[in-house]
Amino acid sequence: MKNLKQRILDGETVHGCWINLGSTVSAEIIGRAGFDWVLIDLEHGAGNDLLMYQQLQVLAGTSSTPLVRTDELNRAKIQRILDAGASGIMFPQIQHPEEAERVTRMMYYPPKGTRGMAKMVRATGFGKSADDYIANLDKNIINVVQIETLGALKDIDRIAAIEGVDILFVGPSDLSLALGIFGQLDHPLFQQALLDVAKAAEKHNKATGVLLLDIAQYEMYHDLGYRFLACGADAAFVARGATEMVREMHKRCG
Numbered sequence: 111m112k113n114l115k116q117r118i119l120d121g122e123t124v125h126g127c128w129i130n131l132g133s134t135v136s137a138e139i140i141g142r143a144g145f146d147w148v149l150i151d152l153e154h155g156a157g158n159d160l161l162m163y164q165q166l167q168v169l170a171g172t173s174s175t176p177l178v179r180t181d182e183l184n185r186a187k188i189q190r191i192l193d194a195g196a197s198g199i200m201f202p203q204i205q206h207p208e209e210a211e212r213v214t215r216m217m218y219y220p221p222k223g224t225r226g227m228a229k230m231v232r233a234t235g236f237g238k239s240a241d242d243y244i245a246n247l248d249k250n251i252i253n254v255v256q257i258e259t260l261g262a263l264k265d266i267d268r269i270a271a272i273e274g275v276d277i278l279f280v281g282p283s284d285l286s287l288a289l290g291i292f293g294q295l296d297h298p299l300f301q302q303a304l305l306d307v308a309k310a311a312e313k314h315n316k317a318t319g320v321l322l323l324d325i326a327q328y329e330m331y332h333d334l335g336y337r338f339l340a341c342g343a344d345a346a347f348v349a350r351g352a353t354e355m356v357r358e359m360h361k362r363c364g
Contacts, residue, residue, distance in 0.1 A: 113148055114175040114197065115252050118126055118276065118317050118338060126177075128321070129165065130155030138164040138345035141172030148174045149340065152181040152191075153202050156345075159190060165204075166195045166232070177252060183209070185224055188216040192302040193231035198252025198277060207268040214274040219244065225235040238344035251275050254319065254338075257307050258284035270310035278311050279336050280304065295327065308335045 117124055124146040129137050133154060140148050148169065149290040150162050157165070162178060169176040178191045191199055201213045215223040227244075234240040253274055257263060258281030270278060280303070282295055291297045311318045312335065319338030320331050331339060 111186075113250055115250055115276065117146070118252070121317075121337060123332065123337045123339065126338070126340035128155075128340060128346075130157070131344045132157030133344070133347070134159050134161070134164050134168045136166045136348075138172065140344050141169045141174045141176075143174075146172045147197075148176055149200060150176065150196075151343075153179050159194075162191070162196075163194045163232070170195070175252075177254065183213055185216045185226075189211065189225050192217065192225065192251070193228060193233050195232040197250065198254060198276075200254040200256060202256045202281070203259060203284070204255050204257070204269070205259050206274065207265050210269045210275060211272050212254050214272055215253075217251055217253055218247065218274065227233050249330045254279045256281050257283075257303075258288065263288075263303055263306065266306055266310040267313070270316050272312040275316060277317045277319050278307050279321075279338065280307055280336075282320060282323055295323070295330075304331070304334055304336075311335075 126147040126149060127153050128149050129140055130151040133211060144222050150157065150165050152162060168174055170250060175197045177198040178196040179202060180187055180191060183201060188199060200216065204210050216225055217223060219225050219227055229237040229238045229240045234243045254277040255269060255275050256264060256279045262269060263285070266278070269275065283293070284301060286292050286294060286300050289299045289303065291299055294300060308318050317338050318336045319340070320336050322328060322331065322339060322341040324343050328339065
């Protein structure tokens, strides 16, 4: 099968899921479920850098491509995530094009970027595949910039034009909050924002993505051209399953 980035460039719809429990076991379960990609969430999840590393090791045995959402927009953190073997990074709370360009450069080695080079890291097979990793970095690494602030929305065209930005990813909760209409995804302001992101992405040959808050929203986004779609998380699956089981047991008890 083609790698995830090529599938995205080809316009395929790819499905993902959040991993936020800080557990290698739940990461493996999610990885084996059949998602095209999974995202280890360092911004809001329960994990840390060490757990992320171990989760990446576990996910290597599954068919899901592992991405990581960073909790820090600095070179050292981005470098550590990529060296650990993540296939891409999601950047939250981007405020303006200059910030989007700065974090994009952190993903690449000079002269294209500012990432430091180390051969003895997991991403390069601890040196065994360093040359191949470097030569094919552009073809494999995925840069997901979140559009969830008013600043990013205002300059969406300039962000979409940045070389190295692959996906414009709407954060519906944060963006609707920033717009003053928290959770009102059918509000004209939010719907217009979705259209603006989609138009900028199409203009600059970028993909668009979003985290569905409910699977019933799937058609709404897909009809707008959003193809990098996520729904659910390990924590959500556990919470929902447990709640439903308690409800069922009480119902049977009478």
